[in-house]
Amino acid sequence: MIYFDHAASSWPKPEGVAEAVAQAINEYAANPGRGGHQLARQANAKIRETRALLAQFFNIQDPRNLIFCSNATHALNQAIQGIVWEAGDRVISTSYEHNSVRRPLEYIREEYGVEVDYIQVQDNGSLSLEELESSLDENTKLIAVTHVSNVTGAILPLAEISVIARKKNIPLLVDASQSAGFVPLDVDELGISLLAFPGHKGLYGPQGTGALYIAPDLNLTPLLHGGTGSHSELKEQPGERPARYESGTLNTPGIAGLGAGVKFLLERGMETIFKEEQELTIYALTQLSEVQGVQIYGPGLGEERAPVIAFNIEGIASQELAHILDQHYSIATRAGLHCSPLGHESIKTEQIGAVRISFGLFNTKQEVDQLIVALNEIRDGMLGFV
Ligand SMILES: Cc1ncc(COP(=O)(O)O)c(C=O)c1O
Missing domain, CATH: 3.40.640.10 (Type I PLP-dependent aspartate aminotransferase-like (Major domain))
Structure with a gap:
């Protein structure tokens, strides 16, 4: 998992x-x-x-x-x-x-x-x-x-x-x-x-x-x-x-x-933890932005953010995407409104929700790579190759 x-x-x-x-x-x-x-x-x-x-x-x-x-x-x-x-x-x-x-x-x-x-x-x-x-x-x-x-x-x-x-x-x-x-x-x-x-x-x-x-x-x-x-x-x-x-x-x-x-x-030290998680988050943002049709919400690359990323892939419902990631790839993410309809209204996703990935101390770049492979496969499988 x-x-x-x-x-x-x-x-x-x-x-x-x-x-x-x-x-x-x-x-x-x-x-x-x-x-x-x-x-x-x-x-x-x-x-x-x-x-x-x-x-x-x-x-x-x-x-x-x-x-x-x-x-x-x-x-x-x-x-x-x-x-x-x-x-x-x-x-x-x-x-x-x-x-x-x-x-x-x-x-x-x-x-x-x-x-x-x-x-x-x-x-x-x-x-x-x-x-x-x-x-x-x-x-x-x-x-x-x-x-x-x-x-x-x-x-x-x-x-x-x-x-x-x-x-x-x-x-x-x-x-x-x-x-x-x-x-x-x-x-x-x-x-x-x-x-x-x-x-x-x-x-x-x-x-x-x-x-x-x-x-x-x-x-x-x-x-x-x-x-x-x-x-x-x-x-x-x-x-x-x-x-x-x-x-x-x-x-x-x-x-x-x-x-x-x-x-x-x-x-471990909070400064070290923050730095490591920033690095992983920046890596994930960079890789994710290469996935065709992806929309990432929140701060842009280069702006500070905690290790939380919300995104959608155009044409695929967030709940469905999270479900496939879980069932077929054993990747746990969370879709929907995340108990924050206000937050979703702010980023204009209150109707569609988003998929959220959030990292902890033990996540790795290899795991992010596996997510990207999975997202590309799902996208190609559901929407066709481009
Ligand atoms: C910003 C924020 N506030 C409050 C909570 C509620 O936390 P708890 O489940 O510990 O009550 C959460 C949980 O996701 C949260 O993200």
Whole structure:
């Protein structure tokens, strides 16, 4: 199997991830933070270790401001629904958002009468910073942006957006689903208020993992209320982090696996990973552009993008193409709208979707070559030789 669907979930995982999960299950997965016995303490220590590794990875000063979630969607919902909304409040977002941002935003629009505006992003990921700045007013309570488009891999100008957010003193929520582990990201330097990310994509952890960073000065309402293993005498949710936002038993085996994934990335170095994946992406773009009838969306060659490429071959439906690649060539890609109809509207493919290929640490140029052979064969077979 050639796996080109890392933007959905990365696979295979680096050595050490499955072992860490198995070790947790087999040796110590007692309830972390819920007891004083040795195994509970060992489970708790593993959670603390992974939290510290994640903080190191994203340059977050205090790991207690990172809360574990079950995926990026959970983290984004905690961020968005955790703000106390009132009718007339405003949110500024972008035309590249995934449904995991858009739907919670549309929910608060319906539920509380919040005004939501989506600023248009260009194919290369740029947006009008003047438009962004002028759209902010005293009612704007949140700027919510994806760092990287999950459709085209376009990288949004986070540093510039963050400068504007800080100047206007408006919290900035970043959906790092397609950048965490794929693109270098420094929370402290950027001054991000809320960072939501999955553990199962670029961080190479298991599914069922994700996290949210909440800046110390932001007090969100917890999405879940319940047992935290601490301050059990209180009838209300404790104030201290991370317990305030982590009701219920955590996914100890998954978090142990995530820790192993992040350790692997830290050892390899984010700059190296980004450089290697850029090289493979540029190679794939170059080869792909030679396929007759291909249309590639997003940033052009020479412009930076995360390792995600969306394309179509004229005359072949994206779903059919992905199906043949899977069934006849064992090449896993993803077709359709990728849970981002907004993103597809932006590149004008909302009616037809696109085939998306996305790379991870272990993909090779030889695998890309095999994809190109397959695409040419499919094209010739379905549309005839030229
Ligand atoms: C940009 C973006 N945001 C959010 C998500 C949701 O991630 P999860 O499946 O971890 O909830 C995804 C997943 O594909 C994504 O690409």
